[in-house]
Amino acid sequence: MTTQATEDEGLHNKTSRSSGALLLEVQGLVRDFDSLRALDGADLSVREGTITGLIGPNGAGKTTLFNVVTGFHLAQAGRVIFNGKDITNLPPHRVFQHGLCRTFQIPREHQSLSVLENLMLIPPGQQGERLFNTWFRPGAVRRQELANRDKALEVLEFVELDHLHDEYARNLSGGQKKLLELARTLMTDPQLVLLDEPGAGVNPTLMHRLTDNIRYLNRERGITFLVIEHDMDLIMSLCDPVVVMSEGRQLMTGSPEEVRRNPRVLEAYLGGQYAAVEG
Incomplete structure (x- = not known):
């Protein structure tokens, strides 16, 4: 990419951002x-x-x-x-x-939970939080938990912490936290x-x-x-x-x-x- 093209792209990005x-x-x-x-x-x-x-x-x-x-x-x-x-x-x-x-x-x-568990706690509206669902809709609860786990693993891979998914969160370095x-x-x-x-x-x-x-x-x-x-x-x-x-x-x-x-x-x-x- 030429210098002029780079400058034009930077100007375009700044203009589009300022007009958001x-x-x-x-x-x-x-x-x-x-x-x-x-x-x-x-x-x-x-x-x-x-x-x-x-x-x-x-x-x-x-x-x-x-x-x-x-x-x-x-x-x-x-x-x-x-x-x-x-x-x-x-x-x-x-x-x-x-x-x-x-x-x-x-x-x-949450220091006593694993890195993966810290992420799986986050999504709102989890069906397993209701006793009725755990008794009468265990399949739906399980499917949602698996979906949350898959998403959590994807996010951990993105931030390059996937190799630590089973580690207790308290054991991470400051930067990893x-x-x-x-x-x-x-x-x-x-x-x-x-x-x-x-x-x-x-x-x-x-x-x-x-x-x-x-x-x-x-x-x-x-x-x-x-x-x-x-x-x-x-x-x-x-x-x-x-x-x-x-x-x-x-x-x-x-x-x-x-x-x-x-x-x-x-x-x-x-x-x-x-x-x-x-x-």
């Missing part, structure tokens, strides 16, 4: 923890088909934003609109049912995945695998991503657009190059006004 439908819209979120205002009228939008980055100094409110959007914390003001529906303050399982999934800074695997977190989200066929510091504690080899997976899922399966990450090289190479938060609200949104050149972003990172309370 609005998938997530955060409007004026407020959240206090005692005397600390973690979110102070936070706004954010994510368009369908993008890998959107979310950056900011420690204490800017990024993880709190994730927690409010996904129902782990309640908003005290503001709204969360996902796919045209108001999901503000829905409990996490209801947010999950809408096709919005998230991972955590510290993976939350991050891959398992991503694999668990894929069991739901999500529209939007919120990734909270996927690169933290991950060695370069596994990080390369993880970012390749994210790009593939975005490009080939149409999954949209919103990514919190402190590794600026990773954000700048993976994400477009990039949203910058400061003091509980949005500071700016732009391309990686625009963010890199913005003096307000530099001031927010180097101004020294942040305590390392929450990332």
Whole structure:
């Protein structure tokens, strides 16, 4: 492919991404923890088909934003609109049912279960959860379990953890647990995945695998991503657009190059006004 063709393709991709439908819209979120205002009228939008980055100094409110959007914390003001529906303050399982999934800074695997079992727990509406079905419809329960197992093995193969499917999840390395977190989200066929510091504690080899997976899922399966990450090289190479938060609200949104050149972003990172309370 010629250089000009590559540039044209990149321009086409950026244009199509910037014109995607609005998938997530955060409007004026407020959240206090005692005397600390973690979110102070936070706004954010994510368009369908993008890998959107979310950056900011420690204490800017990024993880709190994730927690409010996904129902782990309640908003005290503001709204969360996902796919045209108001999901503000829905409990996490209801947010999950809408096709919005998230991972955590510290993976939350079921340590006493195998890698495969961790994935098979995820699909909603499992018939085996009802006593009636286990007694009177065992065939249907068994067929669904086999289908879930086949899908789980396919997902594990995709993230290259299939050789560890019988291993206890607690025995995985930090990077492997991050891959398992991503694999668990894929069991739901999500529209939007919120990734909270996927690169933290991950060695370069596994990080390369993880970012390749994210790009593939975005490009080939149409999954949209919103990514919190402190590794600026990773954000700048993976994400477009990039949203910058400061003091509980949005500071700016732009391309990686625009963010890199913005003096307000530099001031927010180097101004020294942040305590390392929450990332």
